[in-house]
Amino acid sequence: MTNTKHTLIALVEDKPGVLNRIASLFRRRAFNIQSLAVGSSEHPGLSRMTTVVVGDSAQVEQVRKQLEKLINVVKVSDITEENMVTRELALIKVKASASTRSEIMQIVDIFRANIVDVAPGSLTVEVTGDEDKVNSLLGLLRDFDVKEVSRTGRIALTRGSGS
Amino acid sequence: MKKTGAQILCESLIKEGVEVIYGIIGGAVLPIYDTLPQYPQLRHILVRHEQGAAHAADGYARVTHKAGVCIATSGPGATNLVTGIACAYMDSAPMVAITGQVARPFIGKDAFQEIDITGITIPIVKHNYLVTDVAELAKTVKEAFHIAQTGRPGPVLIDIPRDVQQEQTDFVYPDKIDLPGYKIVSRGHPAQIKKAAKLINEAEQPVIIAGRGIIISQAYDEFKEFAEKAQLPVAHTLLGLGSFPGNHILDLGMLGMHGTGCANMAVQNADLLIAIGMRFDDRATGNTGEFAPNARVIHIDIDPAEIGKNIPTEIPVVGDIKSVLTALNEVIERREHVDWLSQIEQWRYEYPSLEIRQSDELLPQYIVHRIYEATQGDALVVTGVGQNQMWAARYFVYTKPNSIISGGGLGPMGFELPAAMGVKIGCPEKMVWCVAGDGGFQMTIQELATITQENIAVKIAIMNNGYLGMVRQWQELFYGRRYVDTKLWNPDFVKIAEAYDIPGIKVKRREEVIPAIQKAMDYPGAFLIDFLIEPEENIYPIVPPGESLARFFEPSKPEVLGGQF
Ligand SMILES: Cc1ncc(C[n+]2csc(CCOP(=O)(O)OP(=O)(O)O)c2C)c(N)n1
Ligand SMILES: [Mg+2]
Numbered sequence: 001m002t003n004t005k006h007t008l009i010a011l012v013e014d015k016p017g018v019l020n021r022i023a024s025l026f027r028r029r030a031f032n033i034q035s036l037a038v039g040s041s042e043h044p045g046l047s048r049m050t051t052v053v054v055g056d057s058a059q060v061e062q063v064r065k066q067l068e069k070l071i072n073v074v075k076v077s078d079i080t081e082e083n084m085v086t087r088e089l090a091l092i093k094v095k096a097s098a099s100t101r102s103e104i105m106q107i108v109d110i111f112r113a114n115i116v117d118v119a120p121g122s123l124t125v126e127v128t129g130d131e132d133k134v135n136s137l138l139g140l141l142r143d144f145d146v147k148e149v150s151r152t153g154r155i156a157l158t159r160g161s162g163s
Numbered sequence: 164m165k166k167t168g169a170q171i172l173c174e175s176l177i178k179e180g181v182e183v184i185y186g187i188i189g190g191a192v193l194p195i196y197d198t199l200p201q202y203p204q205l206r207h208i209l210v211r212h213e214q215g216a217a218h219a220a221d222g223y224a225r226v227t228h229k230a231g232v233c234i235a236t237s238g239p240g241a242t243n244l245v246t247g248i249a250c251a252y253m254d255s256a257p258m259v260a261i262t263g264q265v266a267r268p269f270i271g272k273d274a275f276q277e278i279d280i281t282g283i284t285i286p287i288v289k290h291n292y293l294v295t296d297v298a299e300l301a302k303t304v305k306e307a308f309h310i311a312q313t314g315r316p317g318p319v320l321i322d323i324p325r326d327v328q329q330e331q332t333d334f335v336y337p338d339k340i341d342l343p344g345y346k347i348v349s350r351g352h353p354a355q356i357k358k359a360a361k362l363i364n365e366a367e368q369p370v371i372i373a374g375r376g377i378i379i380s381q382a383y384d385e386f387k388e389f390a391e392k393a394q395l396p397v398a399h400t401l402l403g404l405g406s407f408p409g410n411h412i413l414d415l416g417m418l419g420m421h422g423t424g425c426a427n428m429a430v431q432n433a434d435l436l437i438a439i440g441m442r443f444d445d446r447a448t449g450n451t452g453e454f455a456p457n458a459r460v461i462h463i464d465i466d467p468a469e470i471g472k473n474i475p476t477e478i479p480v481v482g483d484i485k486s487v488l489t490a491l492n493e494v495i496e497r498r499e500h501v502d503w504l505s506q507i508e509q510w511r512y513e514y515p516s517l518e519i520r521q522s523d524e525l526l527p528q529y530i531v532h533r534i535y536e537a538t539q540g541d542a543l544v545v546t547g548v549g550q551n552q553m554w555a556a557r558y559f560v561y562t563k564p565n566s567i568i569s570g571g572g573l574g575p576m577g578f579e580l581p582a583a584m585g586v587k588i589g590c591p592e593k594m595v596w597c598v599a600g601d602g603g604f605q606m607t608i609q610e611l612a613t614i615t616q617e618n619i620a621v622k623i624a625i626m627n628n629g630y631l632g633m634v635r636q637w638q639e640l641f642y643g644r645r646y647v648d649t650k651l652w653n654p655d656f657v658k659i660a661e662a663y664d665i666p667g668i669k670v671k672r673r674e675e676v677i678p679a680i681q682k683a684m685d686y687p688g689a690f691l692i693d694f695l696i697e698p699e700e701n702i703y704p705i706v707p708p709g710e711s712l713a714r715f716f717e718p719s720k721p722e723v724l725g726g727q728f
Pocket of ligand 1: 600
């Protein structure tokens with residue numbers, strides 16, 4: 001079986017220590033996760049977590065079932081095969097001088113990204129999109145010397161009216 | 164009327180039907196202990212080490228099917244529980260562990276005896292709680308017992324800060340539980356049951372692997388009917404011994420690393436494996452890549468995460484075993500497997516599992532078998548870890564559920580004595596034999612004091628080989644006989660027992676075995692026999708680690724056996 005990226009979304013109780021339980025499970029069972037993002041959901045008291053897991057389908061099914069066994073985890077779905085919207089947000093601080101600034105701004109425009117901070121020697125760029133888009137922008141900006149990057153990791157929802 | 168947290172805890176335990184708690188007092192649980200005399204229904208067993216409290220609660224839980232309760236103070240008391248909690252976790256035993264914690268204002272300040280026990284135990288509990296508000300306490304206890312005792316059972320820890328124990332609130336024990344993330348599938352999916360039945364009906368060389376899940380689900384009658392109706396031979400995991408009569412014609416004994424030749428050959432040659440309430444532990448499967456190469460696999464278990472975890476499964480049936488087997492019994496056909504059973508009889512003959520070699524030496528196999536005969540099998544055997552455990556598993560014929568209690572998954576030396584205490588307290592009318600290793604016994608030997616103080620009549624049989632025997636055996640077989648740090652200097656166990664006010668005798672010769680066992684049985688209280696067994700006796704067969712189950716060694720034929728593959 002081949003290793004691929006799987007997107008799991010989970011509804012988890014918003015209680016102290018829940019993230020610790022989840023992280024502990026990933027570590028202890030040697031599951032390979034690429035990103036994990038948590039925030040509140042539409043249900044009061046429940047958070048929605050998106051995690052990207054790398055593995056073959058049997059391994060990922062193990063991850064899903066082990067997660068579901070945690071008492072504070074209400075539901076976990078592997079939505080990889082479903083029609084989904086995925087987004088990631090990144091903040092990128094890049095070195096910018098008088099001579100490179102306009103070129104950077106052009107690139108930022110093409111990606112429909114935003115400049116959120118301007119400083120004498122640098123620009124901070126905010127970009128949202130899927131990982132490919134973020135990676136491409138980051139790749140281009142590397143030519144100008146990227147100082148700092150902060151990425152949220154993937155969040156995802158299935159498309160359409162169902163849940 | 165308002166009650167303190169300590170009172171609420173005690174009353175909640177009583178509501179849950181708790182009768183016995185095992186523990187040791189300390190500063191962070193003083194309010195709870197101070198309250199105990201108000202509740203004489205709660206018998207407290209004062210152990211000598213918190214590991215003993217946890218193993219005792221575990222043993223008690225396994226034989227009573229009720230959560231065992233242990234209690235410890237914060238910091239070192241709590242960390243001492245860890246081995247026992249891990250053992251209960253690995254073997255799916257229901258347990259509620261209660262720990263005191265420093266008062267809330269001190270949490271996070273590295274206060275005296277402050278340890279993050281909820282953090283430490285996350286990977287070894289089914290769930291745990293830190294109670295930060297006394298108003299949550301009753302609800303927490305209710306949830307803890309529910310979680311510990313239902314579905315796949317396991318340990319739940321409740322950490323209660325000292326000031327929460329003293330705080331007051333109204334006591335209302337909830338009758339509902341609201342756990343949106345806790346779902347138990349109790350009935351197997353009808354479509355899966357149908358598919359499983361089809362495979363069973365069509366199989367020519369079927370084998371059941373029976374795990375402890377059958378015992379947990381108390382499905383003995385259903386299981387026996389199942390195996391007999393479709394004439395399915397039964398191999399057991401270590402913890403599955405006793406789920407089916409060991410003297411039944413369909414019984415093959417234990418499979419795995421020290422399994423019987425017959426069970427291992429049957430599993431390796433099966434065309435269908437029906438795994439019930441077991442989890443394909445590597446000690447049971449040997450090399451998974453070469454495990455049962457021709458078999459299709461049905462796996463019945465209440466825990467969906469066990470399906471496909473170690474062995475690919477064709478037909479999973481997730482549900483409570485009793486209900487799944489009841490449903491299966493309706494749809495499977497009455498079958499006979501004449502050729503298959505005669506092949507199995509052939510293996511049984513070729514690899515006799517109860518054969519004990521002729522010798523004047525004092526052999527542990529002989530001792531265990533004599534205990535079996537003297538008790539007519541009507542005893543509960545609690546084992547240590549190592550060779551003694553395997554001899555106990557193999558040379559006693561287990562015909563009843565819960566007749567062997569062993570720390571199978573964790574394999575913690577020192578399990579034997581405290582677990583035997585819990586088993587005896589759980590089943591006071593039963594004869595309880597603790598089969599101990601001389602090494603393991605010394606890890607929890609202090610519980611002899613508990614036994615005397617609480618008058619717990621367990622019979623202790625030390626398999627005294629003067630070695631950390633199982634490891635010595637590995638050194639002998641796999642490390643060129645280099646016995647590094649496995650030889651033990653031992654104290655005189657009989658004198659030690661006497662110092663604890665427990666009578667005992669030393670047995671050096673074969674002829675002394677039966678009288679000694681009889682003497683122990685006739686004595687009304689606890690009794691210790693120090694069996695000075697043949698020091699370098701091995702347990703056979705043995706499948707070398709990482710090898711296929713078909714490649715087991717036997718003593719008489721030291722070359723690798725198993726000609727089928
Ligand atoms: C707490 C603990 N430490 C170490 C081990 C590793 N170990 C497994 S069996 C064994 C030897 C046990 O010796 P003994 O209790 O005398 O039993 P025997 O094998 O000799 O019957 C050891 C050291 C273990 N299982 N548990
Ligand atoms: Mg020994």
